[in-house]
Amino acid sequence: MTLLEFRDVHVTYTGSRGRIPAVRGVDLKVEAGTTVGIAGESGCGKSTLAMAVLRLLPKSAEVRGEILLDGEDLLRMGWGRLRAVRWTGASIVFQGAMHSLNAVQRIGRQVAEPMLVHDKDLSPAAAAKRAEGLLERVGLPPSRTRSYPHELSGGQRQRVMIAMALACDPDLIIADEATTALDVMVQAQVLQLISGLVSERGVGMVMISHDLSVLSAVCDTAAVMYAGRIVEQGPAHEVFAQARHPYSAALGAAFPVIGDPAARLRPGGLAGDPPDPARLPEGCSFRPRCAVSVERCGEESPELLRIEGARSSACFVAQEGEPVVIG
Numbered sequence: 001m002t003l004l005e006f007r008d009v010h011v012t013y014t015g016s017r018g019r020i021p022a023v024r025g026v027d028l029k030v031e032a033g034t035t036v037g038i039a040g041e042s043g044c045g046k047s048t049l050a051m052a053v054l055r056l057l058p059k060s061a062e063v064r065g066e067i068l069l070d071g072e073d074l075l076r077m078g079w080g081r082l083r084a085v086r087w088t089g090a091s092i093v094f095q096g097a098m099h100s101l102n103a104v105q106r107i108g109r110q111v112a113e114p115m116l117v118h119d120k121d122l123s124p125a126a127a128a129k130r131a132e133g134l135l136e137r138v139g140l141p142p143s144r145t146r147s148y149p150h151e152l153s154g155g156q157r158q159r160v161m162i163a164m165a166l167a168c169d170p171d172l173i174i175a176d177e178a179t180t181a182l183d184v185m186v187q188a189q190v191l192q193l194i195s196g197l198v199s200e201r202g203v204g205m206v207m208i209s210h211d212l213s214v215l216s217a218v219c220d221t222a223a224v225m226y227a228g229r230i231v232e233q234g235p236a237h238e239v240f241a242q243a244r245h246p247y248s249a250a251l252g253a254a255f256p257v258i259g260d261p262a263a264r265l266r267p268g269g270l271a272g273d274p275p276d277p278a279r280l281p282e283g284c285s286f287r288p289r290c291a292v293s294v295e296r297c298g299e300e301s302p303e304l305l306r307i308e309g310a311r312s313s314a315c316f317v318a319q320e321g322e323p324v325v326i327g
């Protein structure tokens with residue numbers, strides 16, 4: 001069952017730098033009980049796409065297309081309905097979300113709050129008990145429920161945000177670099193918890209990370225974004241082990257030990273920077289950094305097309321069946 005579907009989603013920011021097309025036509029489905037990973041360097045539009053789901057983008061962002069949650073278009077939903085959907089239908093944890101904790105409220109209370117708002121029949125005592133259980137599941141001892149945010153480390157606060165995101169049993173969880181700030185052991189524990197929710201409770205998950213080892217460890221499907229578009233998509237283990245887009249190949253080459261959460265980005269894996277979205281090059285956006293480009297790549301922008309099985313690539317070279325692995 002398709003839980004979340006992006007249909008030709010575009011997000012354009014308007015500001016002092018003019019119009020910035022941050023997301024340029026994304027189509028993506030998340031099935032219940034599966035995890036979809038979104039990979040890509042900083043600035044490729046991952047967070048913009050995630051924030052668009054729950055309409056958390058600033059007013060300067062114009063969103064077009066459709067984002068369907070269980071068939072209902074989140075972009076056209078009234079605010080009352082949207083408020084009901086947040087936390088229960090879908091919740092999001094993003095890196096730095098820990099700064100949005102209330103400084104003067106104990107954390108147990110903060111985790112219990114969304115439960116009490118969304119379930120009028122729940123007693124404060126039952127919500128507190130449940131909050132304690134959730135905090136324990138993300139590795140925080142029950143005594144921590146009485147702490148204030150400033151008494152916790154950054155990693156502990158991030159775990160509080162993860163517990164909050166799980167508080168109302170959402171059908172969909174979006175984790176945007178949610179575990180990046182955590183140390184390796186805690187990260188493994190949280191990833192295991194999340195994977196358990198996906199496989200046992202049929203939750204749908206979108207996991208955004210620049211860390212391919214995390215994505216390849218937990219995702220069923222992978223989508224690689226570059227300059228606001230998905231350039232490659234397919235079963236995660238295949239995408240990371242045998243890329244069909246030179247950008248994914250270069251990203252993968254930068255990770256020496258895929259599957260080892262301790263592995264870190266090897267510097268110099270991919271030379272240069274992504275293009276400024278306000279000044280995209282002609283043709284394929286990746287061409288200036290691409291080692292296998294051909295003449296056509298400077299003239300036309302390749303569409304994301306199915307190349308075999310469940311694998312799609314937005315690369316003319318891959319679409320011709322040529323290898324894209326570099327070096």
Ligand SMILES: Nc1ncnc2c1ncn2[C@@H]1O[C@H](COP(=O)(O)OP(=O)(O)OP(=O)(O)O)[C@@H](O)[C@H]1O
Binds near residue numbers: 014041043045046277
């Ligand atoms: N509020 C904003 N106003 C204008 N431009 C923005 C805004 N937020 C993001 N952008 C621009 O949109 C593009 C996509 O940014 P986004 O944060 O979605 O990328 P990302 O892949 O999630 O990167 P990161 O991993 O660093 O968060 C970038 O060029 C960024 O500078």
